[in-house]
Amino acid sequence: MTKDERRKTKDEYDLIIVGGGMAGASLACALADTGMRMAIIEAVPWQSNQQPSYDVRTISLSHGSRLIYETMGIWQQIDPQAVCPIYSIHISDRGHPGMTHLDRKDAGVEALGYVIENRALGAALMNSLEANKNVDLISPATVSEVDVGEKLATLTCSSEGEELIVQSKLVVIADGGRSGLRDKLNFQTSVDDYQQTAIVCNVTPGKPHQHCAYERFTPSGPLAILPMNDRRCWCVWAVKSGDVDEYLSLSEQQFLEKLQKEFGDRLGRFSRVGKRYAYPLARNRVSETISPRVVLVGNAAHTVHPVAAQGFNLGLRDVTWLAEVLAEAHNESQDVGALEVLQRYEDIRAKDTKRVSAFTHGMIKLFTSQLVPVIAGRNFGLLVTDMVPEFKHALLKRTMGLSGRQSRLARGLSLKQESVYSRD
Numbered sequence: 001m002t003k004d005e006r007r008k009t010k011d012e013y014d015l016i017i018v019g020g021g022m023a024g025a026s027l028a029c030a031l032a033d034t035g036m037r038m039a040i041i042e043a044v045p046w047q048s049n050q051q052p053s054y055d056v057r058t059i060s061l062s063h064g065s066r067l068i069y070e071t072m073g074i075w076q077q078i079d080p081q082a083v084c085p086i087y088s089i090h091i092s093d094r095g096h097p098g099m100t101h102l103d104r105k106d107a108g109v110e111a112l113g114y115v116i117e118n119r120a121l122g123a124a125l126m127n128s129l130e131a132n133k134n135v136d137l138i139s140p141a142t143v144s145e146v147d148v149g150e151k152l153a154t155l156t157c158s159s160e161g162e163e164l165i166v167q168s169k170l171v172v173i174a175d176g177g178r179s180g181l182r183d184k185l186n187f188q189t190s191v192d193d194y195q196q197t198a199i200v201c202n203v204t205p206g207k208p209h210q211h212c213a214y215e216r217f218t219p220s221g222p223l224a225i226l227p228m229n230d231r232r233c234w235c236v237w238a239v240k241s242g243d244v245d246e247y248l249s250l251s252e253q254q255f256l257e258k259l260q261k262e263f264g265d266r267l268g269r270f271s272r273v274g275k276r277y278a279y280p281l282a283r284n285r286v287s288e289t290i291s292p293r294v295v296l297v298g299n300a301a302h303t304v305h306p307v308a309a310q311g312f313n314l315g316l317r318d319v320t321w322l323a324e325v326l327a328e329a330h331n332e333s334q335d336v337g338a339l340e341v342l343q344r345y346e347d348i349r350a351k352d353t354k355r356v357s358a359f360t361h362g363m364i365k366l367f368t369s370q371l372v373p374v375i376a377g378r379n380f381g382l383l384v385t386d387m388v389p390e391f392k393h394a395l396l397k398r399t400m401g402l403s404g405r406q407s408r409l410a411r412g413l414s415l416k417q418e419s420v421y422s423r424d
Contacts, residue, residue, distance in 0.1 A: 011136075013037045014336055015326070016155060016168040018143055019175030020046070022059070022118075023298030023315045025125040027172060029072050030323035030409060032132045033416050036330050039166060041157060042139040043175075046126065054202055055274040058234045059121060060086075060226060060309035061114045063107075064401025064410055065316050071409045074124050082120030084229045085111035087211040089399065091382060093367065094218045094262065098379030100386040100395070107396045113213070113309070115226045115234055138164070143181055146171060146294075153293040153337070170293055170337035172322070177284055177299035185294060192283040194364060196221045197244040198306055199237045201276045202228070203259065206268025209233055215308065217367035218262050221281075222307045225263060233267070235259065236306055244278050281305055283361055290346050293337040297322055302353055304360040313401045314356050320407040321348050327415040352404050359398070 015031070017024040020042030028038055061069075069075040089102040089112060104112050129135050141159035153171045157164040173181050182189070209227040216223045221238025228234050237259065239247055247255065256270045263270075284303040289296045298315030325345040329336045366378050385391040397403040401410075408415060 011166050013039050013168040015170050017172045017174055018181055023319055024174035027319045028135050029074060029125055029128045030319055034327045034330055037134050039136040039138055041141050041143060043142050045140050056117045058115050058117055059312055061116055062313045062401035063109050063113055065313045068316060068320055068409045071412050077124035077127055079120045082117035084115045084227050085211055086113045086213045087111060089213045091215045093379055094216055096379045098382030100382045102396055112400055115228055148293050169335060173296045173300045174298050175300055177303040179300040182296060182300050188287045190285050194281045195241050196238045196281040197241045198279045198281055199247055199276055201235050202232050202274035203235045203270050204272040205233055205270055216263055223262055248276055290342040292339055295342050304357050305364050307360050307363050310356050310360055318349055320409040324407050
């Protein structure tokens with residue numbers, strides 16, 4: 001759709017996705033072969049040719065998320081030079097003997113997960129979207145008003161100084177954890193502030209990482225060191241929010257010294273750190289993810305602590321199940337925005353969302369406690385998990401995103417088929 005065609009028109013879609021980030025773009029790609037007419041409204045201009053650099057930001061994908069993207073045909077388009085597999089995970093409690101080691105051999109998979117440069121995954125999603133004639137990309141544009149009617153939702157948007165009116169049977173809000181549109185539509189949100197801020201950056205270790213991801217729990221919060229290509233690692237360090245300005249103002253050498261003290265010498269001496277970014281950490285939950293003709297997905301529906309890298313993978317499972325439910329409804333000539341269709345989706349997702357939210361929340365409460373009985377208990381738990389195959393297998397399934405009910409896309413099944421909604 002050209003700018004002139006969009007200007008002050010009233011176009012009608014089956015589905016409008018507000019937010020063209022990873023979650024929103026993935027949903028459009030998942031529905032690409034269903035014949036549904038879609039639009040993505042994104043506030044910032046599309047960028048398809050970002051160049052890699054030392055400071056490149058990354059995302060952690062579980063083994064289950066790779067299976068999803070393979071079925072969608074996205075994985076095959078990702079630049080392999082931007083993908084670093086995780087072969088093992090080392091979990092430890094700083095200053096205590098508790099430790100658990102997870103290995104791909106225990107799970108019988110090529111890798112437990114992958115660290116991928118954001119620009120590479122974004123480029124693969126964008127290439128898929130640009131090749132899809134059923135998707136209109138409206139960018140840059142912001143939604144100023146949503147009027148939900150009996151049969152259609154009407155969105156008033158501002159795009160490059162012009163007003164744009166679009167309508168759809170369903171509006172998917174996928175614009176992130178600070179969604180203004182979610183709040184404007186009166187979705188009730190509860191927040192648990194962890195009083196922690198994540199400092200994220202690239203670092204260079206002195207020893208090869210051997211494709212091992214480290215999750216080290218410290219008194220202030222978890223410290224994750226994840227493998228990347230070119231001998232780099234991705235650092236996600238949760239510190240007390242009151243200390244974050246100090247950490248950001250440190251010189252490169254001072255920061256590396258603090259990091260070395262918390263992490264130890266398993267990877268030798270850290271020699272370089274890239275640009276540091278800071279993100280306040282909180283758990284956000286909505287009482288319901290649906291309302292008439294509106295549904296929330298990804299971080300707009302829930303945010304969790306980054307411990308165990310569950311956040312985006314949880315949101316991607318939202319995407320696959322919503323795509324499955326909508327594809328089934330569309331195939332059977334049902335109204336994709338009808339409340340009974342959306343309720344079907346919410347019923348499917350409720351258990352997984354609550355389980356992951358409780359798991360990450362519980363991990364933070366458990367591992368930041370300095371009570372002696374709690375410290376002893378969690379270290380005993382780490383040691384037992386490492387020695388008991390049944391416990392280790394359960395943790396592996398959760399880590400790889402394979403616990404619980406799996407969508408068709410996660411099982412390698414297309415949404416093209418006549419009846420796609422999984423009733424098993």
